[in-house]
Amino acid sequence: MSTYSIVWFRNDLRVHDHKPLTRAVTAGHPVIALYIFDPYDYSDLSYGFIKTGPHRAQFIQESLEDLRRNLAELGVPLLIRYKDPKNAFLEMSCDFTIDGVYLHEEIASEEHQTEGRVRKALPGVPFYVDHGHNLFPPEDLPFSTWDVPDTFSQFRKRIEKNGGAPPKAIAPPQAAVKAELPNKIEEGKIPDAAALGMEIERNKPRYHGGSTAAKQRLRDYIFTKDRLRVYKETRNGMLLEDDSSKFSPYLANGNLSPRVVYEQIQHYEKNYTKNKSTYMLYFELLWRDYFHLVHRKYGDRLFYRTGLNGLEIPWKTNEEHLQAWMDGRTGYPLVDAAMRELKQTGFMSNRARQNVASFFTKNLGLDWRIGAAWFESQLVDYDVSSNYGNWLYIAGVGNDAVSFRAFNVEKQAQDYDPDGDYLRYWLPELRELPVPWIFKPGEMGMIEQEQYGVQLGEDYPFPIVDLYESMREMKKAFEEASK
Ligand SMILES: Cc1cc2nc3c(=O)[nH]c(=O)nc-3n(C[C@H](O)[C@H](O)[C@H](O)COP(=O)(O)OP(=O)(O)OC[C@H]3O[C@@H](n4cnc5c(N)ncnc54)[C@H](O)[C@@H]3O)c2cc1C
Structure with a gap:
C-alpha cells in the first residue's frame, strides 16, 4: 500500500501561514488534504434549530472550493467526506498507509472529543499539532494559560509590555x-447549503468564502479604499460595508491568518500613516486572542448557564419572546433590524450584536445560552470562543466583576443611526417613518399611524416588553443573585 501524510483541515481553510501543511509537505511523503463535514454540525440543536445554518454552510463550501484550487497548485489533492470523522479516517486507513496526521489545534471540547475518537481509531499513527489561529501562540505569552489575566485591559498591558509583536506569518509551502490518489479513492464533491438540506435566500449582499476573497478584502479595506485610516471613527456604524473591516468571516473560518492582518497594519503604518485607528484594529485582534485564551483557561465553563462568575440568575423561558427576537419582531426597531440582517446575511455589526444580546438577556431575561446558540447557527463568522465569550460578558456572567449593565436599545439607535437609515434598510414596513418615530414606532398614536401608513399590531408589532420595567426587573434579579 502507498503511504501518505494527511493534513486535516478544520477551521483553518487556507494555505498561507499554515504550519501543518508546510510541515507535511516537507516531511517527504505525498500529501493528501482532508476536510470532513461532520453530520453532527448540521444536526438540530436541542433548542429546535440547526447548529450550522445556511449562510455559514455556503461560506464553508466557497472556502473549500478556493482551498481545493490553491492546494492543487501545490500538488495536494483535497478529499471531502460527509460522515463521522472517525469513519472517514478508518476508511482511508484501509486504502493506504497513513504516515502521520498534521493539524491545527482547536480549543473547544467538541473538537477535542472528535479528535480523540479519530486518534483512538488510528493507533500508532502520529498526530502533529500546531497552533495557528491567533496572533500569539501560547508559548510566546508572558503568562501560562492558567494565569491569563481576568480583565482584557490587564491582558493587553502584559502583551504590550512583552513587545506586542506576534511571530511572522509563514508563506505557503513550495509545490x-x-x-x-490510490485507484478507488475519490476526491469527493463539496456539498453546498442545498445539498446539506438548507435553503438560502439570495436577495441581499453577503460574504463570499475563501482565501482569495479574504486577501482581496484585506487589500481593498486597508489600501485601495484607505479605510484603516478612519477605522476608529467608523467602526460603530451598522449599515455600510466599509464601516468596519469585515475580516471576521475570513478569520473565523481560517481563510485569513490574523498575523497576515497584523503585517498589513504594519505596512500601512510604515508607508502611509500610524494613528489611533491603526492601533485600534490591532487592539480588536487582541480581543479575539483574549477570548480564545479565556476559553483555554475556563474550558467548558464558557457554556455554563451560570457562566464564569457562578451567578444564579433566574433566566426565563418564553417561546413567544424567543421567536419574536429571532424573527426580528420585538417592536424595537434596532433589535428587529439587526436580527433580520442576521437571518438574511449571516452577519451583524459589533454594535448591533451588543444591543441584541443585551436586549435578549437584560430586557427579555432569556437564558443567554439560547441567544448564543442562535448566533452560532446563523453567523457566517461564528467562532466558538468569541461568540460564547462575548455573550457571557454581555449577559453579565463573565469573569469581570462589574455592576449591572444594559444597553438602552432606543437610545443606542439614536446615537449610532441618527437618521434611521440602518433601521429603514432592514425594516421596509417602517420606511416612511421620519425621525423620531423611526426610533419608537410603538409610541405612535392613531394620527401618526394613519399619516405614515403603519398600523401597529398589524404591519409592525407593539413592543413585546416595556423597556424600562423589564430592565428594572432584571437589575433586581442580578442584585438578588449577587447577595
Ligand atoms: C454577542 C456577540 C457575539 C459575537 N460573536 C462573534 C463570533 O462568533 N465571531 C467573531 O469573530 N466575532 C464575534 N463577535 C465580535 C464582533 O462583533 C465581531 O468580530 C465583529 O463585529 C466583526 O466585524 P468586523 O470584522 O468588521 O470587525 P472589526 O471591528 O473590523 O474588527 C476586526 C477584527 O477584530 C476581531 N474582533 C473585533 N471585536 C471583537 C470582539 N468583541 N471579540 C472578539 N473579536 C473581535 C474580529 O476578528 C474582527 O474581524 C461577537 C460580539 C458580540 C457582542
Whole structure:
C-alpha cells in the first residue's frame, strides 16, 4: 500500500501561514488534504434549530472550493467526506498507509472529543499539532494559560509590555510532487447549503468564502479604499460595508491568518500613516486572542448557564419572546433590524450584536445560552470562543466583576443611526417613518399611524416588553443573585 501524510483541515481553510501543511509537505511523503463535514454540525440543536445554518454552510463550501484550487497548485489533492470523522479516517486507513496526521489545534471540547475518537481509531499513527489561529501562540505569552489575566485591559498591558509583536506569518509551502490518489479513492464533491438540506435566500449582499476573497478584502479595506485610516471613527456604524473591516468571516473560518492582518497594519503604518485607528484594529485582534485564551483557561465553563462568575440568575423561558427576537419582531426597531440582517446575511455589526444580546438577556431575561446558540447557527463568522465569550460578558456572567449593565436599545439607535437609515434598510414596513418615530414606532398614536401608513399590531408589532420595567426587573434579579 502507498503511504501518505494527511493534513486535516478544520477551521483553518487556507494555505498561507499554515504550519501543518508546510510541515507535511516537507516531511517527504505525498500529501493528501482532508476536510470532513461532520453530520453532527448540521444536526438540530436541542433548542429546535440547526447548529450550522445556511449562510455559514455556503461560506464553508466557497472556502473549500478556493482551498481545493490553491492546494492543487501545490500538488495536494483535497478529499471531502460527509460522515463521522472517525469513519472517514478508518476508511482511508484501509486504502493506504497513513504516515502521520498534521493539524491545527482547536480549543473547544467538541473538537477535542472528535479528535480523540479519530486518534483512538488510528493507533500508532502520529498526530502533529500546531497552533495557528491567533496572533500569539501560547508559548510566546508572558503568562501560562492558567494565569491569563481576568480583565482584557490587564491582558493587553502584559502583551504590550512583552513587545506586542506576534511571530511572522509563514508563506505557503513550495509545490510538492503531485500526490496521485490510490485507484478507488475519490476526491469527493463539496456539498453546498442545498445539498446539506438548507435553503438560502439570495436577495441581499453577503460574504463570499475563501482565501482569495479574504486577501482581496484585506487589500481593498486597508489600501485601495484607505479605510484603516478612519477605522476608529467608523467602526460603530451598522449599515455600510466599509464601516468596519469585515475580516471576521475570513478569520473565523481560517481563510485569513490574523498575523497576515497584523503585517498589513504594519505596512500601512510604515508607508502611509500610524494613528489611533491603526492601533485600534490591532487592539480588536487582541480581543479575539483574549477570548480564545479565556476559553483555554475556563474550558467548558464558557457554556455554563451560570457562566464564569457562578451567578444564579433566574433566566426565563418564553417561546413567544424567543421567536419574536429571532424573527426580528420585538417592536424595537434596532433589535428587529439587526436580527433580520442576521437571518438574511449571516452577519451583524459589533454594535448591533451588543444591543441584541443585551436586549435578549437584560430586557427579555432569556437564558443567554439560547441567544448564543442562535448566533452560532446563523453567523457566517461564528467562532466558538468569541461568540460564547462575548455573550457571557454581555449577559453579565463573565469573569469581570462589574455592576449591572444594559444597553438602552432606543437610545443606542439614536446615537449610532441618527437618521434611521440602518433601521429603514432592514425594516421596509417602517420606511416612511421620519425621525423620531423611526426610533419608537410603538409610541405612535392613531394620527401618526394613519399619516405614515403603519398600523401597529398589524404591519409592525407593539413592543413585546416595556423597556424600562423589564430592565428594572432584571437589575433586581442580578442584585438578588449577587447577595
Ligand atoms: C454577542 C456577540 C457575539 C459575537 N460573536 C462573534 C463570533 O462568533 N465571531 C467573531 O469573530 N466575532 C464575534 N463577535 C465580535 C464582533 O462583533 C465581531 O468580530 C465583529 O463585529 C466583526 O466585524 P468586523 O470584522 O468588521 O470587525 P472589526 O471591528 O473590523 O474588527 C476586526 C477584527 O477584530 C476581531 N474582533 C473585533 N471585536 C471583537 C470582539 N468583541 N471579540 C472578539 N473579536 C473581535 C474580529 O476578528 C474582527 O474581524 C461577537 C460580539 C458580540 C457582542
